[in-house]
Amino acid sequence: MKPHRNESGLQPVFRFAPSPNGELHLGHALSAIVGHDWARRTGGRFLVRIENIDQSRARPDFESSILDDLAWLGLKWEEPVLRQSEHFDVYRRAADQLAALGVLYPCFATRSEIAVGVAARVAAGRPEERDPDGAPLYPGLHKAMSGEEFARRIAAGERPAYRLDMERALAIADERLSGLQLTFHEISAGGAISRIVANPARWGDVVLVRKDTPTSYHLSVVVDDARQAVTHVTRGQDLYPATDLHRLLQVLLDLPEPVYHHHQLLLGPDGRKLAKSMGAPRLKDLRRAGVTPEEVRQMLGLQTAPRAE
């Protein structure tokens, strides 16, 4: 594993990266506290990053309420907080780097065209493959679009998304890894490290630059973890499969490899991820009901806050 080296040597760097599309729930508190406490215990740094690339859903009032909740929990992070919406140029450059490798292609396909393409693939006897988020794998429409067609559509005011050509991307990664397997390192709460073989192919030709915003979650998270020198990515298990893709992008963009810790998810009474389940208690409501930050930790099965160094 290529170690990170930042100005502080090998000091570990942790982050909590909420999307300000809503209020924080108990599940978010778990993610934030896991990263924060780990940083405290190891003399590391703790960052908060606002993942607000989705300008139609992200709201400044959610952002301030997230920061309020984190402060109420007793967490301390470094300023300034990085807001992804202020760095679209950086993600554009990363996309350009991928384009220069020949692993991005423009895709004008609409949702309904994609649905038709998927149905045609199934009708032709191909199995219905789905990505880890449950979406059907992209059927490859527009993959071989001519330059003239591209220019015609752009002139007509259409805007493309840009997808990863997974096959080419895997071939380049294979070459760069000299045939070694693409892997990531998962670290347990107790510090045991397992080497996991990544299988990014299961994502198919994912969108890396969306039509409505010049990046995507996958592209910006990888770019930011690297430029913020994050050494430990701590997040929920729902993002475990995304790590396969993140590792592939790190290899293509020549970025260092952090270690990953995917903590267990809190589930709601309906068995769904707490944040998505109906009755997920918002931190704000707990606070209003007189619950203390210490009690939140107890509800999460966490220990008392470690002392700051």
Ligand code: GLU
């Ligand atoms: N912004 C993502 C979310 O709120 C988390 C990204 C990550 O931790 O990698 O689900």
